[in-house]
Amino acid sequence: MIPYFTGLGIGLVASGSSIILLLVLAAPFIARKVKLNTANKFKRRLFKQNHGLLLQQLISQKTDFGERMIISLLDLEKATNNFDRTREAGGGGHGVLYKGILDLQVVAIKKSKIVVQREIDDFINEVAILSQINHQNVVKLIGCCLEREVPLLVYEFISNGTLDHHLHIEGPMSLSWDDRTRIALEVARALSYLHSAASMPIYHRDIKSSNILLDDNLTANVSDFGASRYIPIDKTGVTTAVQRTIGYLDPMYYYTGGLTDKSDVLSFGVLLVELLTRKKSCMYRSGGDGVGLISHLISLLAEGNLDELIDPQVTEEGDGEVQELAMLAAMCINLKGEERPTMREVEMKLENLRASISVAPDAAATRRYDRGQTGSVCMPTEGVVVEASRQYTMEEEILLSARYPR
Template sequence: MMLYLLLLPLLLLTCIFASYVHSMESSTSKCSNIPIPYPFGILGGNPAPAQGFEITCASSGPMVRINNIMFGILNISLLDGFVSILASATSQQCKRNSSFSLEGTNFTFSDTRNKFTALGCDMVAMLLNGSSGYSGGCASFCSTKSNIIDGMCSGVACCQAPVPKGLKKLELEFTNITGQLSRPKEVNNTPTCGEAFIVEQNSYVFSSVDLSNTNRNNPQYRPVVLEWSIDGGYCEEANRFMSYACKENSYCYNSSNGIGYRCNCSLGFQGNPYLQGPDGCQDIDECTIKRPCTHKCINTKGSFYCMCPAGMRGDGLKEGITGLALLLLLLVLIFWTHWLVKKRKLAKIRQRYFMQNGGMLLKQKMFSQGAPLRIFTSSELEKATNSFSDDNIIGRGGFGIVYKGILSNQMVVAIKKAQRVDQNQMEQFINELVILSQVNHKNVVQLLGCCLETELPLLVYEFITNGALFSHLQNTSVLISWEDRLRIAVETASALAYLHLATKEPIIHRDVKSSNILLDENFTAKVSDFGASRPIPHNQTHVTTLVQGTLGYMDPEYFQTSQLTEKSDVYSFGVVLIELLTRQKPISDGRTDDVRNLACHFSMLFYQNQLLEIVDSQVAEEAGTKHVKTVAQLALRCLRSRGEERPRMIEVAIELEALRRLMKQHLVLQTEEDPLLCESGQHADVNIEASSEYEP
């Protein structure tokens, strides 16, 4: 018991000094008043810099050599792992060059402190990701000179998107909205070339002057933030080698970009974790800094303890625990020990389920792939759902039951009971769980974690408050404007395009329908329910699988061949688009046999020039006949019987966003020969965000 009494003050002081220690930075030299902390160092200085971190102190200030090019340094952060430089991280449409590469270095472009920015008219700039396709990008349009507004990068002549995590090379493809190679556009009778670059967040202010060719002849140097790390694998692997960089009184943590590791001083120490000796992590004298004791303070290595005056006892802290509190602590410890004995049998059962449901395999995958999946305990989720009370049930179906839960940090989540895991498909279940946990898109319901300690695995998702799109469409007493419906279509298409293009492996949802599109408090669309989803390796165009889906939404080509492709999702989305136009169910028992299927009935009326008979009257009034016909034509392209004749999801997303922007600007089509707006010169700012959890 005395041991507990001695450890308690140490634990309290650990919390007190945590923020202080992590605010410290150490450096061994300066150049133009900029600290140069090791592993960075000035050539010829002491200590010598680590390989790849050599700094030249020039008359203009510190310079770093990256792939044989010198860049001026603005700032170096030891604890956060960032270095700010002045660089021209730019690629131009006319030159089609890759002007900046970090390959073979210790640096990556920071995804949290930079923005991918593109300048140009009627142009889509897509970041290439080697053989795996696109990793991100954005599009901008120009209709008239008055649309271009200085100081606003809003999609008109200038667009911005997040930088993918772990990006090493700026390599782009410039296209127009129809997917063809983009030609230079004239602005103010001057041909301009598209340009895209990476720049520190909030440091670039758009100006129409930047569109002129004369301004592009000379490289534009802008602040760029690079994230650095120690090369040598993750901490667990690097610790085995002689080159391990973390010195005494420090700890290692894996770099957030998924490449290498960094070091930090342990609690109770401050200094440079990469150095040994007096410049390394040294003990903090808490007694002098904080004066935490009521009587006498004795500093120890990494901590301290307090002594009470003669004849008194306690922890001696100014805000410590009194003798009564220590007695209460003793009672808590006794109760806790009793609880452990009582729960031992239950713990063994949970461990058996954990192993049975692939828990060890999941941990290995999370470690090797850096998946951000959280493994919950069954007791956490029992507490969150009030022991899975019926009052917390928010959904039932063939998949099981969904509960609303509130975690200990007050975060509201949805907890779904998954299907029983077939032991023969254990590895496939775990692989798909890891892949889905790394999906990171604002219009996709985020998988936060899982619990494998129960008989049936429990999946934990973010909670979406406003229910499914299907219920809102079928409740005709609720008015949904066409502007909102079109935005929901754009957000859903963007999410599906992201799943097909920007993830580590293309993911086919396989059950796209309006009841799987949830709406949050702002009516923002969130694609959900990935129970039927399947990843497709990059070297394959399809997978052959047992047919699964929902009647009325299912791709007939997939139904006949069992070959699942990304075009299967395109077909299902086409049905959802028709639902938004008509507010009718995909399969209706109230119709005769030849018109029960909404897709077939809609197509028949369209080609009989009777489209307005099925379109929701509110949509027809708000959108107008030409606009409705354009959306209908896009939906019918998605419903073509041959998958190869359907558009890709990225094309659908861009065309819908262009329609939405044109509608906002009160523009209409000029001729019947322009059904898709692709030739009207009105393009959209479509942001296909890449998952921050994947390496390029």
């Protein structure tokens, strides 16, 4: 007969072994549950934080966003196969763009690479601005996910890449002259709407060819509103931290931080030069003198010798409208902001130019492009070379100072 205490000991050991075995078997499930609970708490905290920032921004702008536009992280993970690398559709230094399927719709999901307050602020700002914009030439915001440190933005998917990609492909042929002028008009319409037709004026601050998306029909869609700013109607300008894209930057904005609608006008003028020449302003230097693209174009325009710089395809396909567009670009890139046209005026001039392109061929023949022809957009050319020289100096100052922190 086994002594009582010996039996008790055996029972305790057996029970202890069973408990330990159960704990060992259950450990992974417990750990997974704890990890899941921790992750859910973290997501809820981020949602609360980002939702609060978004609500604060929306309330201050009196924007009706709607909870319907808030998308769960789980839905976006399903839409992108957990953000699989094969779903990447583009991106830059700050973030990655993913292509996904959400509710049977193809979408683009913008995900930041870095976690800093500025990125969070820019994403929240973009949501607030795009939620009140409804324009056929502005990329459409579908919703946002607030369950990550930097919110995810969900847009309609624009299938055909950027204007920058189409302009700067290798080979002699790029977008047709007709497409280039139409795209210019579409971008002008979008900016004119932002400046004067939105419920509160909006300045984009980062107009450039890589921020113009093209769909299958090559229709332009202005994108990337992270740097954009609302401007109260009773104010003509606001001082902000400078958003810099060298080559498109308004020198006056760079030095003063004073933001006006004319800063977007200058950036648009540089875009027109890019459409005319297929050259990037930030990279172009002419000959031994190292003259910048803008200065070179203005000098050639004053001399009536645009052929030297204009894309040969444009010279071949265009007509008198080539010089008209160059003159309009020169007006937009005037160093004096107050002398630049408004985007509404630019839009109207481009509409007139587009109308002249569509006239009958025999009528167009009487307006054949010729050196020294002034076109229908009036701009005095006296002193243009001096102005170009000053423009070049300021371009050099910006390029040099951009290498150092301000």
